[in-house]
Amino acid sequence: MKFALEARQLKKQYQDKLALKGLDLQIEPGEIFCLLGQNGAGKSTTINLFLGFIRPTSGAAYINGLEVAANPIKVKEYLAYIPENVMLYPNLTGLENLALFSNLASFDYSQEELMTYLVQAGLPGEAAKRKVGAYSKGMRQKVGIAIAVAKHAKVLLLDEPTSGLDPKASNEFSELLLQLSANGTAIFMATHDIFRAKEVGTRVGIMREGELVDLLGTTELNANELEKLYLNYMHA
Numbered sequence: 001m002k003f004a005l006e007a008r009q010l011k012k013q014y015q016d017k018l019a020l021k022g023l024d025l026q027i028e029p030g031e032i033f034c035l036l037g038q039n040g041a042g043k044s045t046t047i048n049l050f051l052g053f054i055r056p057t058s059g060a061a062y063i064n065g066l067e068v069a070a071n072p073i074k075v076k077e078y079l080a081y082i083p084e085n086v087m088l089y090p091n092l093t094g095l096e097n098l099a100l101f102s103n104l105a106s107f108d109y110s111q112e113e114l115m116t117y118l119v120q121a122g123l124p125g126e127a128a129k130r131k132v133g134a135y136s137k138g139m140r141q142k143v144g145i146a147i148a149v150a151k152h153a154k155v156l157l158l159d160e161p162t163s164g165l166d167p168k169a170s171n172e173f174s175e176l177l178l179q180l181s182a183n184g185t186a187i188f189m190a191t192h193d194i195f196r197a198k199e200v201g202t203r204v205g206i207m208r209e210g211e212l213v214d215l216l217g218t219t220e221l222n223a224n225e226l227e228k229l230y231l232n233y234m235h236a
């Protein structure tokens, strides 16, 4: 079986800091995997290794069966990334941004098709024609989701995507993730939001000081039990 994401003994050492200590992980298409951990636990390091932004000290990260470090261009075709703040061109409209990023991924859509992707991601048609510089964080994330869908990403990586979103925007965002996963996209999300992880995730990993200390199916625990378990690990 080809995993959507896989880490094999993945390690990252920054100068004197061993940030990731040999991660082994396998994520299937359609899974929503949520990675919990305190500041500095190694979550962003893990995401950056999957994205190919940094190189592993040893071990390997794989996307759709391809080793990231050995195939940096090819794996980008399969990937979409939504950071805490989605970076778009502020002087272009939502529609123009989507057209630009789709073109970079070698997709040439009509205006109608682009608009359909944006509206499906929850951006009102009227907003799609306005410059992105005036968008809220939630609106920029919707463009980020539209970009991921339009490029038919097999894997979506997210780093703290709901921090700073109001509850309604956060709920809408979760709905979009569920729709993507139902279509077979694998989702890997670093988050501090235990309750959302429980609600939207299929599995939750708990990371502490560069190690995955637990891996749970979200049906195994309710949100309060998950929080208790998480806090126990953090205080251990």
Ligand SMILES: Nc1ncnc2c1ncn2[C@@H]1O[C@H](COP(=O)(O)OP(=O)(O)OP(=O)(O)O)[C@@H](O)[C@H]1O
Residues within 6 Å of the ligand: 014, 015, 017, 019, 037, 038, 039, 040, 041, 042, 043, 044, 045, 046
């Ligand atoms: N470029 C770097 N150079 C040196 N140390 C780094 C670098 N990037 C990260 N680190 C260290 O590696 C460890 C893991 O950092 P990482 O950013 O992966 O944590 P995180 O779990 O994403 O934290 P946060 O929740 O704050 O985003 C931390 O101790 C951090 O200080």
